[in-house]
Amino acid sequence: MNATFLLRRLAQSRATLLSHTVAPSIQRVAFTSLQQRSISFGPTEWIKGKLRSSLRREDKASEVEAAKAERAERGQANLFDAIKPPAPLEGEPENTAEGKQKVVAAEHRYSTASFRISPRKLNMLARQVAGKPIDAAILQMVFSDKRASKRIKSMLVVARDHAEMYKNMPRDKLVISEAWVAKGKTLKRVDIKGRGRSGVRKRKHARMHVVLKQGKTHEELVAEARARTLRKVVAAGLVREDKPIQNYGPRWAW
CATH class of the missing domain: 3.90.470.10 (Ribosomal protein L22/L17)
Structure with a gap:
């Protein structure tokens, strides 16, 4: 009974809209609103709405870029979009991730x-x-x-x-x-x-x-410690001398 009642109301509303001389765009908006009002809450319609909104969000960035390019061709581009950053001086690194200098703290x-x-x-x-x-x-x-x-x-x-x-x-x-x-x-x-x-x-x-x-x-x-040890060895001792061995220590070791 609810479906019959909704269809009857839809037919009456459409007849009312057609009887008046209204612009075609306004008729289309009114008829769309009536269709949305009588829509069911099934999962199919909900999924369609979600997919439609996601596709619209994905195309939004491309539409914006296309609109900017079209305005630039007609000479109506935004003033701030036309301003370019100043070029770096000679010898100065660019302000990028590769050219940015890292400041090392003390x-x-x-x-x-x-x-x-x-x-x-x-x-x-x-x-x-x-x-x-x-x-x-x-x-x-x-x-x-x-x-x-x-x-x-x-x-x-x-x-x-x-x-x-x-x-x-x-x-x-x-x-x-x-x-x-x-x-x-x-x-x-x-x-x-x-x-x-x-x-x-x-x-x-x-x-x-x-x-x-x-x-x-x-x-x-470790390298500095090794270098210090080697600097202490200035000579090989008595082995490299041609003189007789002197002060070689006591005879007995106990």
């Missing part, structure tokens, strides 16, 4: 948050990592038995990644040039004792700061 500072630990205990870990390459310091914290070593290891890993990503510092040359400990707040609590006595218990907090700079790689350090 150092990178990082620190932990203030957490509950004695500054004296945390200072032991600061002395352990100071002056070492960043990867060697992280390895030291991995095998350390201290309770705060996990927190220090996480801080060093984040500092290394930030220095590499945001400041373009080479990862294999990062060295912890400085490491120090700063005191945090001290919380005071009641320390209950016997015989009605009480004291004050202090809960100390501290944080560690590090400064990462570019140093020498492990291979460079």
Whole structure:
């Protein structure tokens, strides 16, 4: 019954539209709206609508480009589209991904948050990592038995990644040039004792700061140590001399 009623209303509306002298475009819009009003909510129509909208979105960019080209041929192009960026000077790199110069920072500072630990205990870990390459310091914290070593290891890993990503510092040359400990707040609590006595218990907090700079790689350090050892060997000793052996040591070795 609903279908019969809708068809009857559609015929009446169409007859009403045809009886009046209305422009063809307005008749087409009105008839389309009536068709959409009487459309069913089945899955087929819903899928058609989705596919139709997606195809329209894909063709939108091409239509825009075609319209811009047509306006440019008629001399009605946008003023801002006609402006071109200035050409780079001679010897100046272009502002592209290939020609863009990376600025390498001299150092990178990082620190932990203030957490509950004695500054004296945390200072032991600061002395352990100071002056070492960043990867060697992280390895030291991995095998350390201290309770705060996990927190220090996480801080060093984040500092290394930030220095590499945001400041373009080479990862294999990062060295912890400085490491120090700063005191945090001290919380005071009641320390209950016997015989009605009480004291004050202090809960100390501290944080560690590090400064990462570019140093020498492990291979460079090994090469320098080898060169220093070779420089100490100025001669082969008594073997290369034609003189008699002197001061060859005691006769008995016990």
